[in-house]
Amino acid sequence: QLHLVESGGGLVQPGGSLKLSCTVSGFTTDYAIAWFRQAPGKEREGVSCISNSGVITNYGSSVLGRSVISRDNAKNTVYLQMNSLKPEDTAIYYCALQFGHYCSDYVAAAYDYWGQGTQVTVSS
Numbered sequence: 369q370l371h372l373v374e375s376g377g378g379l380v381q382p383g384g385s386l387k388l389s390c391t392v393s394g395f396t397t398d399y400a401i402a403w404f405r406q407a408p409g410k411e412r413e414g415v416s417c418i419s420n421s422g423v424i425t426n427y428g429s430s431v432l433g434r435s436v437i438s439r440d441n442a443k444n445t446v447y448l449q450m451n452s453l454k455p456e457d458t459a460i461y462y463c464a465l466q467f468g469h470y471c472s473d474y475v476a477a478a479y480d481y482w483g484q485g486t487q488v489t490v491s492s
Contacts, residue, residue, distance in 0.1 A: 370394040370481045374463050377486030380453055384490070388448040390463030390483060400471040401439065401446040402479060405459035405488075414474020415461070416448055426471060431457075453490045460485040 376388040390401060402417035416427045416437040425437050431450065439446040446463060464479035472478035 370396055370465065372463050372465055372481055372483035374461060374483040374486040377461060377488045379489045379491065381492050382454060382490055384453050385449070385451045386453065386488060388450070388461055388463075388486060388488075390446045390448075392444040392446075392465060396444075396465075397467065398469055400466045400468060402464050402466070402471050402474060403437070403446075403448050403461060404464060404474065404476065405457075405461045407456075407459040410459075412462075412476060413459075417471035417474070418446060419471060420469045424470060428474070450488075453488075455490045457490050458488060460487050 371393045373391050380386055398420040400419050403415040404412050405415050406412040414428050415431055416435055418425050418437045418439050422439045434452045436449045462485045463483045465481040466479045
């Protein structure tokens, strides 16, 4: 059974940075990982995704230029470095796994496994 565990969330001041981690455990073959987020009262939003090789990455417009996604396949871990954080970045951040080499568009139903989420709060 696969498990995804997010970590690295917390409270940060506007303009600050956080690095989220998503660690995958259990048997798996090739997989892509996407980060989604959901703020209270809002729909889930795709944030970023990375291919199995790590070569292909994608960013949602809300974080483009402020975030970097990367992965360490030896550690089965994907990272999301978020910089210049804004109060509107406040949300629960989830990572999701899709078997195969590439990310689908940010369609939640296309992802096979999800983590439990980590809270990111940007506030002074």
